[in-house]
Amino acid sequence: MLEAVKVSENVYWVGVNDRKLELFENLWPLPYGVAYNSYIIDDEKVTLIDTVEEGQLNQYMKEIKEIIGDNRGIDYLIVNHMEPDHSGLIEALVKEFPNIKLVGNKKTIEMMESFFGITNNTYEVKEGDVIDLGKHRLKFYTTPMVHWPESMVAYEETEKMLFSSDAFGSFGTLDGGIFDDEVELDFFEGEMRRYYSNIVGKYGGAVQRAFTKLKDLDIKRICPSHGPIWRSYPEKVLELYDKWSKYEGEEGVVIVYGTMYGNTAKIAESIGRAITQKGIKNVKIYDASKTHSSFIISDIWKYKGLIIGSSTYDATLFPPVESLISKLQNKGIKNKIVGIFGTYGWSGGSLKKLKEFVNSIDCQLAYKPLDIKHSPNESAINECIKLAEDLVNRLRK
Numbered sequence: 001m002l003e004a005v006k007v008s009e010n011v012y013w014v015g016v017n018d019r020k021l022e023l024f025e026n027l028w029p030l031p032y033g034v035a036y037n038s039y040i041i042d043d044e045k046v047t048l049i050d051t052v053e054e055g056q057l058n059q060y061m062k063e064i065k066e067i068i069g070d071n072r073g074i075d076y077l078i079v080n081h082m083e084p085d086h087s088g089l090i091e092a093l094v095k096e097f098p099n100i101k102l103v104g105n106k107k108t109i110e111m112m113e114s115f116f117g118i119t120n121n122t123y124e125v126k127e128g129d130v131i132d133l134g135k136h137r138l139k140f141y142t143t144p145m146v147h148w149p150e151s152m153v154a155y156e157e158t159e160k161m162l163f164s165s166d167a168f169g170s171f172g173t174l175d176g177g178i179f180d181d182e183v184e185l186d187f188f189e190g191e192m193r194r195y196y197s198n199i200v201g202k203y204g205g206a207v208q209r210a211f212t213k214l215k216d217l218d219i220k221r222i223c224p225s226h227g228p229i230w231r232s233y234p235e236k237v238l239e240l241y242d243k244w245s246k247y248e249g250e251e252g253v254v255i256v257y258g259t260m261y262g263n264t265a266k267i268a269e270s271i272g273r274a275i276t277q278k279g280i281k282n283v284k285i286y287d288a289s290k291t292h293s294s295f296i297i298s299d300i301w302k303y304k305g306l307i308i309g310s311s312t313y314d315a316t317l318f319p320p321v322e323s324l325i326s327k328l329q330n331k332g333i334k335n336k337i338v339g340i341f342g343t344y345g346w347s348g349g350s351l352k353k354l355k356e357f358v359n360s361i362d363c364q365l366a367y368k369p370l371d372i373k374h375s376p377n378e379s380a381i382n383e384c385i386k387l388a389e390d391l392v393n394r395l396r397k
């Protein structure tokens with residue numbers, strides 16, 4: 001039998017890996033799976049922090065029983081977040097441990113009733129309330145809209161651990177390595193950014209407000225609900241979240257295009273080449289039909305420059321580009337330098353929509369919108385080079 005994973009002397013990780021699920025929220029691809037993390041504090045009051053996804057019942061109960069044994073109960077379940085991948089086993093826990101107290105804020109408790117009809121044994125905590133577990137003390141902070149209205153984090157004062165719920169979480173299963181110093185950090189930084197940009201990204205302002213609220217806490221470990229536990233480099237993820245939630249991009253450009261027959265792709269390639277010749281090394285070119293928007297959005301979050309090109313399809317945008325920009329609008333993308341170009345065959349249409357998009361977001365337009373008929377001729381390519389140069393100049397300002 002594998003040894004239980006200790007986060008510290010009496011705190012255990014009781015997470016499960018999910019390698020079966022194709023799409024997170026039935027929307028975002030999981031090529032590397034996802035882990036649902038839950039934690040036990042084995043103190044005078046035995047406390048569980050969040051549960052896991054509904055389908056993981058057997059494995060999860062087994063892990064809990066291995067730590068607490070068959071004859072002990074659980075005193076508290078801290079419900080930091082009601083999204084089903086964490087609240088999925090609340091009913092099963094209530095059945096198994098009928099005396100368990102369900103700890104949440106006012107909104108959590110309302111949600112528990114509307115999700116499961118649960119009204120008994122709830123324990124409401126307010127901002128800054130503390131629950132004494134014996135050696136450990138949990139203090140609660142609400143973090144509204146990071147990324148649901150009831151979202152909350154629990155700070156353990158004795159060992160200075162932050163149970164951060166979905167904040168600082170990442171996609172990717174925990175393949176043996178559970179802690180940041182046991183895993184490939186670059187991989188998890190990428191999957192954390194994809195999780196942030198896809199799931200939390202719309203709520204940068206709320207993340208910044210949470211930062212202000214938690215800024216005086218001494219945080220030694222961050223225990224999120226997905227991905228590795230940060231015990232060696234907690235400051236690294238705090239820094240990344242701060243940057244991403246301020247929409248601060250690095251020097252680099254994402255070029256994304258929608259094409260049927262390759263003309264729009266050809267233009268994207270020539271812009272990419274011109275940008276690189278101006279000395280920018282981080283240039284990523286994506287075909288919106290091929291790469292899932294989840295990955296494109298993640299790179300858009302990473303870099304400061306963005307160029308979008310679309311052929312005209314039935315008088316409007318090529319559908320995969322339309323879908324991508326609607327997600328970007330919804331996520332409130334801002335603070336980018338954006339170039340746009342359209343291609344068309346007769347009366348056009350894609351560029352008009354791209355202009356509407358740029359006008360709807362809080363971003364700087366590079367050079368001017370370019371409309372190119374069918375295949376790009378020499379003068380069109382020259383205009384594209386000017387777009388590339390202007391974008392690079394703005395990136396470096």
Ligand SMILES: Cc1cc2nc3c(=O)[nH]c(=O)nc-3n(C[C@H](O)[C@H](O)[C@H](O)COP(=O)(O)O)c2cc1C
Binds near residue numbers: 264315
């Ligand atoms: C299915 C289809 C629909 C199109 N619809 C329009 C249109 O409504 N208006 C227009 O001006 N051009 C239209 N075009 C022309 C393309 O936008 C134009 O040929 C463009 O250069 C194609 O770029 P691509 O080679 O990157 O696919 C259409 C082309 C196709 C194949």
